[in-house]
Amino acid sequence: MRFRLVATIAALLISSPARAEQLLVAVAANFAEPMREIAAQFERDSGHAVRLAFGATGKLYAQISNGAPYDVLLAADEITAEKLVEQQLALADTRFTYATGRxxxxxxxxxxxxxxxxxxxxxxxxxxxxxxxxxxxxxxxxxxxxxxxxxxxxxxxxxxxxxxxxxxxxxxxxxxxxxxxxxxxxxxxxxxxxxxxxxxxxxxHRPLHQQAVQLSRSRDNPAASALLDYLRQPQIRALIASYGYGVSP
CATH class of the missing domain: 3.40.190.10 (Periplasmic binding protein-like II)
Structure with missing residues:
Protein backbone atom coordinates (compact mmCIF):
# COMPACT_ATOMS: atom_id res chain seq x y z
CA MET A 1 0.00 0.00 0.00
CA ARG A 2 2.79 2.35 0.99
CA PHE A 3 4.71 1.46 -2.16
CA ARG A 4 1.67 2.34 -4.30
CA LEU A 5 1.27 5.70 -2.56
CA VAL A 6 4.92 6.57 -3.10
CA ALA A 7 4.69 5.52 -6.75
CA THR A 8 1.57 7.65 -7.27
CA ILE A 9 3.19 10.72 -5.75
CA ALA A 10 6.31 10.18 -7.86
CA ALA A 11 4.20 9.95 -11.02
CA LEU A 12 2.41 13.19 -10.18
CA LEU A 13 5.69 14.97 -9.60
CA ILE A 14 7.05 13.77 -12.92
CA SER A 15 3.92 14.79 -14.88
CA SER A 16 3.57 18.20 -13.22
CA PRO A 17 5.71 21.23 -14.05
CA ALA A 18 8.60 21.68 -11.65
CA ARG A 19 7.25 25.10 -10.79
CA ALA A 20 3.90 26.58 -11.69
CA GLU A 21 4.23 30.17 -12.90
CA GLN A 22 1.85 33.10 -13.23
CA LEU A 23 1.41 34.50 -16.73
CA LEU A 24 -0.18 37.78 -17.80
CA VAL A 25 -1.01 37.86 -21.51
CA ALA A 26 -2.02 40.95 -23.49
CA VAL A 27 -4.41 39.83 -26.24
CA ALA A 28 -5.74 41.73 -29.25
CA ALA A 29 -9.51 42.09 -28.90
CA ASN A 30 -10.31 40.09 -32.04
CA PHE A 31 -8.65 37.02 -30.52
CA ALA A 32 -10.57 37.11 -27.22
CA GLU A 33 -12.81 34.08 -27.70
CA PRO A 34 -10.20 31.66 -29.06
CA MET A 35 -7.69 32.77 -26.43
CA ARG A 36 -10.10 32.14 -23.57
CA GLU A 37 -10.45 28.59 -24.83
CA ILE A 38 -6.71 28.17 -25.42
CA ALA A 39 -5.81 29.57 -21.99
CA ALA A 40 -8.13 27.14 -20.23
CA GLN A 41 -6.57 24.20 -22.06
CA PHE A 42 -3.04 25.50 -21.44
CA GLU A 43 -3.70 25.79 -17.71
CA ARG A 44 -4.96 22.22 -17.56
CA ASP A 45 -2.07 20.85 -19.61
CA SER A 46 0.78 22.87 -18.09
CA GLY A 47 -0.27 23.73 -14.54
CA HIS A 48 0.66 27.38 -15.13
CA ALA A 49 -1.87 30.09 -14.25
CA VAL A 50 -2.90 32.50 -17.00
CA ARG A 51 -4.56 35.91 -16.77
CA LEU A 52 -5.74 37.62 -19.94
CA ALA A 53 -6.05 41.32 -20.72
CA PHE A 54 -7.89 42.29 -23.91
CA GLY A 55 -7.75 45.50 -25.89
CA ALA A 56 -6.88 47.24 -29.12
CA THR A 57 -3.33 46.43 -30.17
CA GLY A 58 -2.33 50.09 -30.14
CA LYS A 59 -3.58 50.49 -26.59
CA LEU A 60 -1.74 47.35 -25.44
CA TYR A 61 1.43 48.63 -27.10
CA ALA A 62 1.14 51.93 -25.22
CA GLN A 63 0.66 50.07 -21.94
CA ILE A 64 3.74 47.91 -22.56
CA SER A 65 5.80 50.97 -23.50
CA ASN A 66 4.78 52.51 -20.18
CA GLY A 67 5.82 49.49 -18.13
CA ALA A 68 2.69 47.33 -17.93
CA PRO A 69 3.72 43.93 -16.48
CA TYR A 70 2.67 41.72 -19.39
CA ASP A 71 4.64 38.58 -20.17
CA VAL A 72 3.38 37.88 -23.70
CA LEU A 73 1.67 39.96 -26.37
CA LEU A 74 -0.69 38.52 -28.98
CA ALA A 75 -1.04 41.43 -31.38
CA ALA A 76 -3.44 41.89 -34.29
CA ASP A 77 -0.60 42.83 -36.64
CA GLU A 78 3.11 42.29 -37.19
CA ILE A 79 4.25 45.90 -36.94
CA THR A 80 3.60 46.17 -33.21
CA ALA A 81 5.67 43.12 -32.31
CA GLU A 82 8.44 44.37 -34.60
CA LYS A 83 8.48 47.77 -32.89
CA LEU A 84 8.70 46.17 -29.45
CA VAL A 85 11.67 44.09 -30.60
CA GLU A 86 13.39 47.20 -32.01
CA GLN A 87 12.85 48.96 -28.69
CA GLN A 88 14.28 45.93 -26.85
CA LEU A 89 10.99 45.46 -25.04
CA ALA A 90 10.46 42.03 -26.65
CA LEU A 91 12.65 39.07 -27.58
CA ALA A 92 13.34 38.88 -31.32
CA ASP A 93 13.66 35.10 -31.51
CA THR A 94 10.21 34.55 -29.99
CA ARG A 95 8.23 36.50 -32.59
CA PHE A 96 6.01 34.52 -34.97
CA THR A 97 2.64 34.70 -36.75
CA TYR A 98 0.07 32.73 -34.78
CA ALA A 99 -2.90 33.57 -37.02
CA THR A 100 -3.88 35.56 -40.10
CA GLY A 101 -7.04 37.54 -39.48
CA ARG A 102 -9.91 38.14 -41.86
CA HIS A 205 -6.66 45.89 -47.18
CA ARG A 206 -3.32 45.58 -45.46
CA PRO A 207 -2.56 42.03 -44.30
CA LEU A 208 -3.62 41.06 -40.79
CA HIS A 209 -0.68 38.85 -39.89
CA GLN A 210 -1.18 38.54 -36.15
CA GLN A 211 2.07 38.05 -34.28
CA ALA A 212 2.94 36.79 -30.83
CA VAL A 213 6.04 37.80 -28.91
CA GLN A 214 7.52 37.24 -25.47
CA LEU A 215 8.33 40.45 -23.65
CA SER A 216 11.84 41.07 -22.42
CA ARG A 217 10.83 41.49 -18.79
CA SER A 218 9.74 37.84 -18.82
CA ARG A 219 12.77 36.30 -20.49
CA ASP A 220 13.22 34.00 -17.47
CA ASN A 221 9.56 33.01 -17.12
CA PRO A 222 9.23 29.44 -18.45
CA ALA A 223 5.45 29.80 -18.66
CA ALA A 224 5.81 32.52 -21.31
CA SER A 225 7.90 30.38 -23.63
CA ALA A 226 5.68 27.38 -22.89
CA LEU A 227 2.59 29.29 -24.01
CA LEU A 228 4.23 30.36 -27.28
CA ASP A 229 5.21 26.76 -27.94
CA TYR A 230 1.66 25.70 -27.11
CA LEU A 231 0.24 28.05 -29.74
CA ARG A 232 2.22 26.16 -32.36
CA GLN A 233 0.78 22.76 -31.45
CA PRO A 234 -1.35 21.12 -34.20
CA GLN A 235 -4.47 20.84 -32.02
CA ILE A 236 -4.26 24.51 -31.07
CA ARG A 237 -3.70 25.57 -34.67
CA ALA A 238 -6.80 23.58 -35.59
CA LEU A 239 -8.75 25.38 -32.87
CA ILE A 240 -7.57 28.75 -34.17
CA ALA A 241 -8.58 27.79 -37.71
CA SER A 242 -12.05 26.82 -36.49
CA TYR A 243 -12.60 30.49 -35.63
CA GLY A 244 -11.99 31.49 -39.24
CA TYR A 245 -8.34 32.46 -39.02
CA GLY A 246 -5.69 31.44 -41.48
CA VAL A 247 -2.87 29.39 -39.98
CA SER A 248 0.42 28.27 -41.48
CA PRO A 249 0.72 24.57 -42.29
Whole structure:
Protein backbone atom coordinates (compact mmCIF):
# COMPACT_ATOMS: atom_id res chain seq x y z
CA MET A 1 0.00 0.00 0.00
CA ARG A 2 2.79 2.35 0.99
CA PHE A 3 4.71 1.46 -2.16
CA ARG A 4 1.67 2.34 -4.30
CA LEU A 5 1.27 5.70 -2.56
CA VAL A 6 4.92 6.57 -3.10
CA ALA A 7 4.69 5.52 -6.75
CA THR A 8 1.57 7.65 -7.27
CA ILE A 9 3.19 10.72 -5.75
CA ALA A 10 6.31 10.18 -7.86
CA ALA A 11 4.20 9.95 -11.02
CA LEU A 12 2.41 13.19 -10.18
CA LEU A 13 5.69 14.97 -9.60
CA ILE A 14 7.05 13.77 -12.92
CA SER A 15 3.92 14.79 -14.88
CA SER A 16 3.57 18.20 -13.22
CA PRO A 17 5.71 21.23 -14.05
CA ALA A 18 8.60 21.68 -11.65
CA ARG A 19 7.25 25.10 -10.79
CA ALA A 20 3.90 26.58 -11.69
CA GLU A 21 4.23 30.17 -12.90
CA GLN A 22 1.85 33.10 -13.23
CA LEU A 23 1.41 34.50 -16.73
CA LEU A 24 -0.18 37.78 -17.80
CA VAL A 25 -1.01 37.86 -21.51
CA ALA A 26 -2.02 40.95 -23.49
CA VAL A 27 -4.41 39.83 -26.24
CA ALA A 28 -5.74 41.73 -29.25
CA ALA A 29 -9.51 42.09 -28.90
CA ASN A 30 -10.31 40.09 -32.04
CA PHE A 31 -8.65 37.02 -30.52
CA ALA A 32 -10.57 37.11 -27.22
CA GLU A 33 -12.81 34.08 -27.70
CA PRO A 34 -10.20 31.66 -29.06
CA MET A 35 -7.69 32.77 -26.43
CA ARG A 36 -10.10 32.14 -23.57
CA GLU A 37 -10.45 28.59 -24.83
CA ILE A 38 -6.71 28.17 -25.42
CA ALA A 39 -5.81 29.57 -21.99
CA ALA A 40 -8.13 27.14 -20.23
CA GLN A 41 -6.57 24.20 -22.06
CA PHE A 42 -3.04 25.50 -21.44
CA GLU A 43 -3.70 25.79 -17.71
CA ARG A 44 -4.96 22.22 -17.56
CA ASP A 45 -2.07 20.85 -19.61
CA SER A 46 0.78 22.87 -18.09
CA GLY A 47 -0.27 23.73 -14.54
CA HIS A 48 0.66 27.38 -15.13
CA ALA A 49 -1.87 30.09 -14.25
CA VAL A 50 -2.90 32.50 -17.00
CA ARG A 51 -4.56 35.91 -16.77
CA LEU A 52 -5.74 37.62 -19.94
CA ALA A 53 -6.05 41.32 -20.72
CA PHE A 54 -7.89 42.29 -23.91
CA GLY A 55 -7.75 45.50 -25.89
CA ALA A 56 -6.88 47.24 -29.12
CA THR A 57 -3.33 46.43 -30.17
CA GLY A 58 -2.33 50.09 -30.14
CA LYS A 59 -3.58 50.49 -26.59
CA LEU A 60 -1.74 47.35 -25.44
CA TYR A 61 1.43 48.63 -27.10
CA ALA A 62 1.14 51.93 -25.22
CA GLN A 63 0.66 50.07 -21.94
CA ILE A 64 3.74 47.91 -22.56
CA SER A 65 5.80 50.97 -23.50
CA ASN A 66 4.78 52.51 -20.18
CA GLY A 67 5.82 49.49 -18.13
CA ALA A 68 2.69 47.33 -17.93
CA PRO A 69 3.72 43.93 -16.48
CA TYR A 70 2.67 41.72 -19.39
CA ASP A 71 4.64 38.58 -20.17
CA VAL A 72 3.38 37.88 -23.70
CA LEU A 73 1.67 39.96 -26.37
CA LEU A 74 -0.69 38.52 -28.98
CA ALA A 75 -1.04 41.43 -31.38
CA ALA A 76 -3.44 41.89 -34.29
CA ASP A 77 -0.60 42.83 -36.64
CA GLU A 78 3.11 42.29 -37.19
CA ILE A 79 4.25 45.90 -36.94
CA THR A 80 3.60 46.17 -33.21
CA ALA A 81 5.67 43.12 -32.31
CA GLU A 82 8.44 44.37 -34.60
CA LYS A 83 8.48 47.77 -32.89
CA LEU A 84 8.70 46.17 -29.45
CA VAL A 85 11.67 44.09 -30.60
CA GLU A 86 13.39 47.20 -32.01
CA GLN A 87 12.85 48.96 -28.69
CA GLN A 88 14.28 45.93 -26.85
CA LEU A 89 10.99 45.46 -25.04
CA ALA A 90 10.46 42.03 -26.65
CA LEU A 91 12.65 39.07 -27.58
CA ALA A 92 13.34 38.88 -31.32
CA ASP A 93 13.66 35.10 -31.51
CA THR A 94 10.21 34.55 -29.99
CA ARG A 95 8.23 36.50 -32.59
CA PHE A 96 6.01 34.52 -34.97
CA THR A 97 2.64 34.70 -36.75
CA TYR A 98 0.07 32.73 -34.78
CA ALA A 99 -2.90 33.57 -37.02
CA THR A 100 -3.88 35.56 -40.10
CA GLY A 101 -7.04 37.54 -39.48
CA ARG A 102 -9.91 38.14 -41.86
CA UNK A 103 -12.08 41.24 -42.03
CA UNK A 104 -15.82 40.95 -42.69
CA UNK A 105 -18.64 43.38 -43.25
CA UNK A 106 -21.37 42.16 -40.93
CA UNK A 107 -24.95 42.93 -39.96
CA UNK A 108 -26.94 41.39 -37.13
CA UNK A 109 -29.87 41.25 -39.54
CA UNK A 110 -30.18 38.12 -41.74
CA UNK A 111 -29.84 38.82 -45.49
CA UNK A 112 -28.92 42.49 -44.90
CA UNK A 113 -25.38 42.01 -46.25
CA UNK A 114 -25.01 40.42 -49.70
CA UNK A 115 -22.19 38.06 -50.59
CA UNK A 116 -20.38 40.72 -52.64
CA UNK A 117 -20.71 43.63 -50.22
CA UNK A 118 -22.74 45.74 -52.62
CA UNK A 119 -24.74 47.06 -49.68
CA UNK A 120 -21.87 49.46 -48.98
CA UNK A 121 -22.11 51.22 -52.33
CA UNK A 122 -25.91 51.18 -52.26
CA UNK A 123 -25.78 53.22 -49.07
CA UNK A 124 -29.05 52.02 -47.53
CA UNK A 125 -27.88 52.44 -43.95
CA UNK A 126 -27.27 55.22 -41.45
CA UNK A 127 -24.25 54.00 -39.48
CA UNK A 128 -21.21 51.87 -40.23
CA UNK A 129 -19.17 50.69 -37.24
CA UNK A 130 -15.40 50.24 -37.32
CA UNK A 131 -12.64 49.91 -34.74
CA UNK A 132 -10.45 52.97 -34.20
CA UNK A 133 -7.99 53.05 -37.14
CA UNK A 134 -5.38 54.69 -34.89
CA UNK A 135 -5.46 51.94 -32.26
CA UNK A 136 -6.74 48.80 -33.97
CA UNK A 137 -5.26 47.12 -37.08
CA UNK A 138 -8.75 45.90 -38.06
CA UNK A 139 -9.94 49.50 -38.03
CA UNK A 140 -7.07 50.59 -40.25
CA UNK A 141 -7.90 47.68 -42.58
CA UNK A 142 -11.53 48.83 -42.74
CA UNK A 143 -10.40 52.28 -43.89
CA UNK A 144 -8.25 50.59 -46.56
CA UNK A 145 -11.38 48.87 -47.87
CA UNK A 146 -13.37 52.09 -48.13
CA UNK A 147 -10.50 53.75 -49.98
CA UNK A 148 -10.00 50.79 -52.32
CA UNK A 149 -13.71 50.82 -53.21
CA UNK A 150 -13.84 54.60 -53.63
CA UNK A 151 -16.27 54.95 -50.74
CA UNK A 152 -14.40 57.50 -48.63
CA UNK A 153 -17.57 59.60 -48.50
CA UNK A 154 -18.99 57.05 -46.04
CA UNK A 155 -16.62 58.44 -43.40
CA UNK A 156 -19.40 60.74 -42.24
CA UNK A 157 -21.46 57.68 -41.29
CA UNK A 158 -18.73 55.96 -39.32
CA UNK A 159 -19.13 55.02 -35.67
CA UNK A 160 -15.71 54.31 -34.21
CA UNK A 161 -15.19 51.91 -31.35
CA UNK A 162 -12.02 51.76 -29.27
CA UNK A 163 -11.45 48.16 -30.37
CA UNK A 164 -12.96 45.58 -32.69
CA UNK A 165 -15.02 44.37 -29.71
CA UNK A 166 -16.73 47.73 -29.49
CA UNK A 167 -17.33 47.80 -33.24
CA UNK A 168 -19.01 44.40 -32.97
CA UNK A 169 -21.12 45.59 -30.02
CA UNK A 170 -22.37 48.61 -32.00
CA UNK A 171 -23.71 46.27 -34.69
CA UNK A 172 -24.97 43.51 -32.39
CA UNK A 173 -26.95 46.05 -30.34
CA UNK A 174 -28.51 47.66 -33.41
CA UNK A 175 -26.77 51.01 -32.89
CA UNK A 176 -25.20 50.52 -36.32
CA UNK A 177 -26.78 48.57 -39.16
CA UNK A 178 -23.41 47.46 -40.54
CA UNK A 179 -19.89 47.11 -39.28
CA UNK A 180 -16.44 45.89 -40.19
CA UNK A 181 -15.60 43.20 -37.64
CA UNK A 182 -13.26 40.25 -37.29
CA UNK A 183 -14.47 37.01 -38.84
CA UNK A 184 -13.67 35.25 -35.56
CA UNK A 185 -16.44 37.25 -33.87
CA UNK A 186 -19.22 36.05 -36.16
CA UNK A 187 -17.98 32.81 -37.68
CA UNK A 188 -17.24 29.38 -36.28
CA UNK A 189 -16.67 25.96 -37.80
CA UNK A 190 -17.50 27.06 -41.33
CA UNK A 191 -20.73 28.99 -40.72
CA UNK A 192 -22.04 32.38 -39.69
CA UNK A 193 -23.13 32.39 -36.07
CA UNK A 194 -25.83 34.99 -36.72
CA UNK A 195 -26.85 37.73 -39.12
CA UNK A 196 -25.27 38.11 -42.54
CA UNK A 197 -21.82 39.03 -43.78
CA UNK A 198 -19.40 39.59 -46.61
CA UNK A 199 -15.86 38.24 -46.32
CA UNK A 200 -13.77 41.14 -47.53
CA UNK A 201 -11.17 40.06 -50.13
CA UNK A 202 -7.74 40.19 -48.52
CA UNK A 203 -6.32 42.25 -51.40
CA UNK A 204 -8.52 45.20 -50.42
CA HIS A 205 -6.66 45.89 -47.18
CA ARG A 206 -3.32 45.58 -45.46
CA PRO A 207 -2.56 42.03 -44.30
CA LEU A 208 -3.62 41.06 -40.79
CA HIS A 209 -0.68 38.85 -39.89
CA GLN A 210 -1.18 38.54 -36.15
CA GLN A 211 2.07 38.05 -34.28
CA ALA A 212 2.94 36.79 -30.83
CA VAL A 213 6.04 37.80 -28.91
CA GLN A 214 7.52 37.24 -25.47
CA LEU A 215 8.33 40.45 -23.65
CA SER A 216 11.84 41.07 -22.42
CA ARG A 217 10.83 41.49 -18.79
CA SER A 218 9.74 37.84 -18.82
CA ARG A 219 12.77 36.30 -20.49
CA ASP A 220 13.22 34.00 -17.47
CA ASN A 221 9.56 33.01 -17.12
CA PRO A 222 9.23 29.44 -18.45
CA ALA A 223 5.45 29.80 -18.66
CA ALA A 224 5.81 32.52 -21.31
CA SER A 225 7.90 30.38 -23.63
CA ALA A 226 5.68 27.38 -22.89
CA LEU A 227 2.59 29.29 -24.01
CA LEU A 228 4.23 30.36 -27.28
CA ASP A 229 5.21 26.76 -27.94
CA TYR A 230 1.66 25.70 -27.11
CA LEU A 231 0.24 28.05 -29.74
CA ARG A 232 2.22 26.16 -32.36
CA GLN A 233 0.78 22.76 -31.45
CA PRO A 234 -1.35 21.12 -34.20
CA GLN A 235 -4.47 20.84 -32.02
CA ILE A 236 -4.26 24.51 -31.07
CA ARG A 237 -3.70 25.57 -34.67
CA ALA A 238 -6.80 23.58 -35.59
CA LEU A 239 -8.75 25.38 -32.87
CA ILE A 240 -7.57 28.75 -34.17
CA ALA A 241 -8.58 27.79 -37.71
CA SER A 242 -12.05 26.82 -36.49
CA TYR A 243 -12.60 30.49 -35.63
CA GLY A 244 -11.99 31.49 -39.24
CA TYR A 245 -8.34 32.46 -39.02
CA GLY A 246 -5.69 31.44 -41.48
CA VAL A 247 -2.87 29.39 -39.98
CA SER A 248 0.42 28.27 -41.48
CA PRO A 249 0.72 24.57 -42.29
Missing amino acids: LVLWSAQPARVDSAGKVLAEGDFRRLAIASPAAAPYGAAAMDVLEALGLQHLSERLVRGESITHAYQFVASGNAELGFVARSQVYRDGRWLSGSGWEVPAEL
